[in-house]
Amino acid sequence: MSVARFWRKIPQRYNLIGTKCDNCGRYFFPPRTFCPVCRRNGRILEHQFKGTGKVVTYTVIRAASEQFEHFTPYVLAIIQLDEGPRLTAQVACPPDKAEIGMRVKKVFRRIGTDGSSGVIHYGTKFVPE
Amino acid sequence: MREVAVIGIGCTTFGEKWNSSFRDLFIEAGARALEDAGLAGEKIDALFIGNMSAGRFVEQEHIGALIADYAGLATTTHIPATRVEAACASGGLAFRQGVTAVASGMSEIVVAAGVEKMTDVASGTTVATLAGAADREWEAFIGATFPGLYAMIANDYMHRYPLTREQLAMVAVKNHYNGARNPIAQFQQEINIETVINSSLVADPLRLYDCSPITDGAAAAILTTMERAREFTDTPVKVLASAQASDSIALHDRRDISTLDATVVAAKRAFRQAGLEHSDVDMLEVHDCFTIAEICAIEDLGFCRKGEAGKLTEEGVTSLQGDLPVNTSGGLKACGHPVGATGIKQIVEVVQQLRGEAGRRQVDAKVGLAHNVGGTGATVTVHILGV
Ligand SMILES: [Zn+2]
DSSP states (O other): OOHHHHHTTHHHHHHOEEEEETTTOOEESSOOSSOTTTGGGOOEEEEEOOOEEEEEEEEEEOSOOGGGGGGOSEEEEEEEETTSOEEEEEEOSOGGGOOTTOEEEEEEEEEEESSTTSOEEEEEEEEEO | OOOEEEEEEEEOOOBOOTTOOHHHHHHHHHHHHHHHHTOOGGGOOEEEEEOSOHHHHTSOOOHHHHHHHHTTOSSSSOOOEEEEOBTBTHHHHHHHHHHHHHHHTSOSSEEEEEEEOOTTSOHHHHHHHHHTTSOTTTTGGGTOOHHHHHHHHHHHHHHHSOOOHHHHHHHHHHHHHHHTTOTTOSOOSOOOHHHHHTSOEEETTEEGGGBOOOOBEEEEEEEEEHHHHTTTOSSOEEEEEEEEEEOOSSGGGSSSTTOOHHHHHHHHHHHHHHTOOGGGOOEEEOOOSBHHHHHHHHHHTTSSOTTOHHHHHHTTTTSTTSSSOBOTTOHHHHHOOOHHHHHHHHHHHHHHHHHTOOGGGOOOOSEEEEEEEETTTTEEEEEEEEO
16 A cells, blocks of 8 residues: 555544534444435534444454465454444454454554565554453 | 347356466457357447456456457457456446447447456465455455455354354355366366365355355357347347346445345346246356355345355255256356456356256256356346346
8 A cells, every 4th residue: 555545544544533424413434525325415524433342243364465464363353333333443352252242442553564574554453342 | 128138158268277368368258159159250349348457467457449459350340349347246247238238229239248367466466456346445454355354244144144154165065066067167076065164264264165266267248139139049048137236335334244235136126127036037146256155145136035045055955956056157166256257157157058058067947147246245236037
């Protein structure tokens, strides 16, 4: 991933800053700049998520793309934030401790590297609450 | 709208084809389809080519013109040639573009084809490229792989419905049995349940034998109006329905993780168009990029209720000898999955079955359905064909 492409989303990736539609009250993470329900009547505002939620489903990645192969095996999950939206994130816990329904909270961690000597990307992971 | 028929089909063998280039593959499939229709290339008035990622797999874009050129139709008839892309549903989409062109009257005779050359890059690049079928920014960049996303579907499904590890393995066993009876299949050997459940874990609970392979291949179909079809063939196969639907690009934004709503909607549209019931369909080619995907497909297409497809598989209903044969070609699992070509290969298989040309895997069929999925279900096409 290019530096600019990563840097552009740093507030979202580092701090779980998403958006909210002031018209219908829906929360969006990953952030959307257009409310799919209200469409032109939507009013999108920035929103800081609390960073707590639960695991909806998960897997343990054992064969990864080059950027992540140093991290295998790692737990990847779909997490439902307490405010409602769902996102995909890594859960920093032993693979055999992951389970559906598990409560988690956000932490700031290294996410991946571009090649063995490449740029290190940081972002949000989750840990058991 | 005019009625549309398939009058010719062609396919390369599927596999790791070290001796064939991207353009070789396409030309081989296209030439076979023309020969099958007894047609000269100059009669074709449009080309639609499904291809997911020649840009990353062979560093070639502008696929439409390239193929028109090597088919000898660029400098002679200056044929309009269009590449279409919807990840693994690119082939289904190309077929639908061809159907639309003929049905509307814009074109008389068209080629709808698909091609993918996947083995010219290292496997890490392949994994990264395929992950681009999902949400690059919010899935792949986080560490999601394509098998990882389907593994999360499998875990959600198995948490909610009574599907056993053995039933999941039976999907692969069945598809290898069928592949062993298909001369174009990448894997032509039968396997057993132990082979699947002892293979290495890729993304829990999915193991190597739950996953479709990396494949080179191409497939082509020739379409014209039902009215003109008999000029070219005694066995035209009628396109009874052509439907397409979309859903969120990311799996985490779905209404239900283990239901592909785009499949549900595309199937409803297709059955309405065709004026048919599910009981009228004799065989299916569904998008089994992973074993769990075949389970979801059978249910989401409406052939049984949610949670029942594992049992149907175990009872043999979906086998070659069963009441509803599924993936007679061997599916993506055993026949192989050259992503852009898969949707057209499904059509080729349905046509062969309906014409009675499927050899050792022949089933009794008058109506067949092809179901092609892009990504984890963000694009779905459903086609129903009949004789
Ligand atoms: Zn809204």
